Amino acid sequence: MSSYQIASLGRGLIRSSRLRSFVRGHGVLAAAGAVVAVVVLASVCAPLIAPYDPNAVDVMAVSQGRSAAHWLGTDDTGRDILSRLLYGARLSLLAPAAVVLIAGVLSSALAVSAAWLGGWWDRTVSALLDVVFGFPGLVLAVVAAAVFGAGLTVAVVALSVAYLPYIGRVVRNAALRECQLPYVSALRMLGMSGWRICLRHVVPNLLPIALVQVTMSFGYALLDVAAFSFIGLGTQPPTAEWGLMVANGTSGILAGRPEQSLYAGVAIVVFVIACNLIGNGLSTRLQGETR
Amino acid sequence: MADSLPPPALEVTGLRKTFGDFTAVDDVALTIAPGGSLAVVGESGSGKTTTARMIAGLEKPTAGTIRLNGRGRPGVNARTSERREFAREVQMVFQDPYASLDRHQKIGDCIAEVLTLHTDLRGPARAARTAELLEQVGLDERHAASLPRALSGGQRQRVAIARALAVQPRLLVLDEAVAALDVSVQAQILTLLQHIREQTSVAYLFITHDLGIVRHICDEIAVMRHGRVVESGAADTVLTDPQHPYTRKLLDSVPVPGWKPSRVLATADTVPSVPGTEASKGDAGNRP
Ligand SMILES: Nc1ncnc2c1ncn2[C@@H]1O[C@H](COP(=O)(O)OP(=O)(O)OP(=O)(O)O)[C@@H](O)[C@H]1O
Ligand SMILES: [Mg+2]
Numbered sequence: 001m002s003s004y005q006i007a008s009l010g011r012g013l014i015r016s017s018r019l020r021s022f023v024r025g026h027g028v029l030a031a032a033g034a035v036v037a038v039v040v041l042a043s044v045c046a047p048l049i050a051p052y053d054p055n056a057v058d059v060m061a062v063s064q065g066r067s068a069a070h071w072l073g074t075d076d077t078g079r080d081i082l083s084r085l086l087y088g089a090r091l092s093l094l095a096p097a098a099v100v101l102i103a104g105v106l107s108s109a110l111a112v113s114a115a116w117l118g119g120w121w122d123r124t125v126s127a128l129l130d131v132v133f134g135f136p137g138l139v140l141a142v143v144a145a146a147v148f149g150a151g152l153t154v155a156v157v158a159l160s161v162a163y164l165p166y167i168g169r170v171v172r173n174a175a176l177r178e179c180q181l182p183y184v185s186a187l188r189m190l191g192m193s194g195w196r197i198c199l200r201h202v203v204p205n206l207l208p209i210a211l212v213q214v215t216m217s218f219g220y221a222l223l224d225v226a227a228f229s230f231i232g233l234g235t236q237p238p239t240a241e242w243g244l245m246v247a248n249g250t251s252g253i254l255a256g257r258p259e260q261s262l263y264a265g266v267a268i269v270v271f272v273i274a275c276n277l278i279g280n281g282l283s284t285r286l287q288g289e290t291r
Numbered sequence: 292m293a294d295s296l297p298p299p300a301l302e303v304t305g306l307r308k309t310f311g312d313f314t315a316v317d318d319v320a321l322t323i324a325p326g327g328s329l330a331v332v333g334e335s336g337s338g339k340t341t342t343a344r345m346i347a348g349l350e351k352p353t354a355g356t357i358r359l360n361g362r363g364r365p366g367v368n369a370r371t372s373e374r375r376e377f378a379r380e381v382q383m384v385f386q387d388p389y390a391s392l393d394r395h396q397k398i399g400d401c402i403a404e405v406l407t408l409h410t411d412l413r414g415p416a417r418a419a420r421t422a423e424l425l426e427q428v429g430l431d432e433r434h435a436a437s438l439p440r441a442l443s444g445g446q447r448q449r450v451a452i453a454r455a456l457a458v459q460p461r462l463l464v465l466d467e468a469v470a471a472l473d474v475s476v477q478a479q480i481l482t483l484l485q486h487i488r489e490q491t492s493v494a495y496l497f498i499t500h501d502l503g504i505v506r507h508i509c510d511e512i513a514v515m516r517h518g519r520v521v522e523s524g525a526a527d528t529v530l531t532d533p534q535h536p537y538t539r540k541l542l543d544s545v546p547v548p549g550w551k552p553s554r555v556l557a558t559a560d561t562v563p564s565v566p567g568t569e570a571s572k573g574d575a576g577n578r579p
Contacts, residue, residue, distance in 0.1 A: 182385035183393050185349050186451070189383055190405055190458060191375025201393045 029281035032274040039271055043089035052080035054087040054240045063257055073259045075248060081260055085267060088240035092268070095156050095234075096221035100167075102160040104214040107168030112198055112206065115175035126172070129165040137162035137224045145233040152225075155234045159224055166220075167213040174209045178202050212283040219275035226268050242268050298361030300325045300462045300494035301346065301381075306355035308341050308518075315341045317518040319355070321496075323462065323511070328488065328495035330505040330526065332541065333515035339498045342515070343466045346496065347383040348374070360461055375408065382455035386467040388447035392439040398425070398450050399435030405457040427490075428453045428483060445476035449483065456487065464496045469504070481507050502541055506530060514538045 042049065051071075058078035065073050072081040107129075114125035132140075137159050144158035145151075178184065179202065187197045226243030228234035235241040237248070242264045249260030301323040308316040316338040323329045331339050344350035346357055348364055357364045359380040365373045385391045392401060402421045406412050412420050425435055428449040439447055448468060455463055465484070469477040481504060488495065497509050505512055506526055513523040514535065522535040533539045 181390045182387060183391050185347075186383065186385065186391060186454065187393075188349070188374065189347055189378060189381070190408060190454070191371060191378040192408060193371040201396070204395050205393065 026281075028277055032277035032281070035270060035274040036278065039089055039267075039274075040093065042086055043093060046083075046086040046090065050080075050083040050086045052083040054079065054084045055238050056080070063252065063255075065257075065259070072263055073257075075245075075260050076252060081245075081263060084240040084245060085242070085263060088242050088245055088264070089267070091152065091235060091239065092222065092226065092242040093271075095152055095225045096159075096218055098156050099159045099163055099221040099225070100214045100217045102156075103163035103217065104167050104210055106160070107164040108171050108203070108206070108210050110164070111168045111172035112175045112202060114172055115179050116194055116198055116202070125168075129168045129172070132161060133165035133169070135162060137221075138227055141224070141228050142231075142233060145228075150233040150236065152229075152235050155225060155228045159221055159228075162224075163217050163221060166217050167210060170213050171206055171210050174206050175202060178205055208282075208286050212279055212286060215275060215282060216279035219272035219279070222268065222272055222275070297325050298358070299323055300327065300360060301329075301496065302356075302358045302361075303342075303346065304356050306342065306345060306357065307353045308338070308345060308350065309353045315518050316345070316352075319515070319518070319520055321513055321520070321523075323494050323496060325360075325461070326488070326492040326494050327511065328497060328509045329511045329513060330497045330499060330509035331513050331515055332499055332502055332505060334500060334541070337515040338518040339500075339515055340466055341518075343383065343464050343496065343498050347381060347464055348377070349383075378409065378458050379460055381462040381464060382458060382460040383464040383466065384448065384451045384455055384468040386470055388444040388451065388471055389439075391451045392447055394439050397436060397438055398430070398442070399432075401450065402435075402453055402457055405454055409458050424453045424457055425450075427456065427487070429479075443476075445472050445480060448472065448480055452480075452483070452487070456491070456493070459491070460493060462494045462496060464498070466498045467500070468497075470499065470501065477504065484508055502530070514541065 046054075056079060058074065060078065061070065061074050062078045063074060063076050064070055064078075067073070070080050070082070072085070074080055075084070110125045110129075114122040140162040141155050141158040144154050148154045184197060184202065187201060225234060226241075226246065229241050229243030230247045232247065235244045237244060245264035246261045246268070249258065249262070249264065252258065253261055299322050301321060303319060303321040306316055306319040306321075307314065319338075319342055321329060321331070321342075331342065333339055341350060345352045346359075346364070348367060348369070351367045359377075362377075362380065364380070365377055369377070392398075396404075399418075399421055402424055403417055406417050406420055410417075410420070421435065422432060425431065430446065430449055430453070434442065434446065434450075439450070442450065451468075452463075469480050472480065484495070485508060487493065495509065497505075499505065509526050511524065512526045512529045513520050514529070514537065515521070516537050522529060522533065522538045529538060530542065533542055
């Protein structure tokens, strides 16, 4: 099973409306939060809790199943899969986090300035967001890799650009509405500078909306980073990373040893679903608040 | 002799605004004496808000001149320093009390921020002035420490008034500033506005579609229809002896109790008293 299939499976699950209505309960939000917290904590504490060095090759224990010594077995070079999962979580989470943070800050700056200044700048920003929106993130990243070479940094930068519209469009619409509010007119009349109105008043009011978009996008960015590593253009071996682990494990699938791909794939899907549940929950609460 | 007369607080001539083919404001002329008060009335869509927004510098006029205290008003895209300097000429209170304040800013900070922008007051002196301004509109330090969401519509409108007064403007534009409020709260705010005008020398441009409250607050009145001023003059004169048929129609359709044209009272003594008026309060008090 490729991570791309896992990706579409994840997206399908998330889009199903039954899941959406399920999200309304706070219990789900709490559970999703707990999953994220546990995974993040485990990745931070990886050196303390991982039983083995993630890159330690052990030719005596190649491709083993689950055992007391190796809880999740070993891969085809005898590396401990659990340890690689734990260490792998670091890059697997850090890279998409960087993507959504860069995209979030950049797109919010573009969106707020477009809404405030209007005119040709707004048209330029909107056109830019529309054009970028036409490119799937992975395609953009592959093109970037073709030009600048493979590697995680290239992937992160390319995906940051690709994610601009997902956050920027929503924030721009919210910013347009916000700038129309009479309190903004009042501050203008009082002689406050546009910078100050935007930074001290408009942006803080848009922060919750931007944050929801960032959370939502995080899950998809994680999928894209993993898929990018899966096709061999992102994280390079022997670094531990979930997408790469799914790819490494594919040879074992035909040999009846799907463990490595399976565990890494499950880790990706669970984390992505958790992120989206949190995003959905936050946005539902936000809508309730503004009403 | 004429030179020594102070210029009017507001002098608008030939004001026009078109949106595409549609003319929202057409050749409007208004004058308000220093410390005077003018009501602009008219049905929905008659161009009142558009006129107000142009005077406030929030909308660019298609044609016409706007002078405040003899000074031409800077354009919509004026530099910050220009806007800040002109802030003392005119301020505005908006209709929607729920969107007039930054929902993440405490009331006290909202006022203090304006004082920082416009005065040298800092620290305790600024806090004292903030308290004074809030007290002037009937709010206290408990309100100062709360966010807008903890305040009622009427209280928020008081804050908006205090914020505008913080720069001591010579003209305050009130665009349907009490329209969103309960009748009893309306009365409180109108009383407050009267007090403020007695205490300070601020002039009012009071926009409303409610003729019933005009006489409470304004000396002069201008009636707008389809973007034009169809009748203007002293409030008493226009309200008791309207010349234009449209004004008469407006007056006849006034359903609210606060305003009672003498001829309506004269012809209909049996008009039932309405809760909230003096008469009905008296009645209620007499009941065992
Ligand atoms: N930005 C705009 N673009 C196009 N038309 C506008 C715009 N602003 C106002 N108008 C039109 O101009 C006319 C006058 O509007 P305005 O808001 O000034 O009326 P008003 O007298 O304040 O009415 P109300 O009592 O309902 O507030 C309306 O027909 C309105 O549709
Ligand atoms: Mg209006």
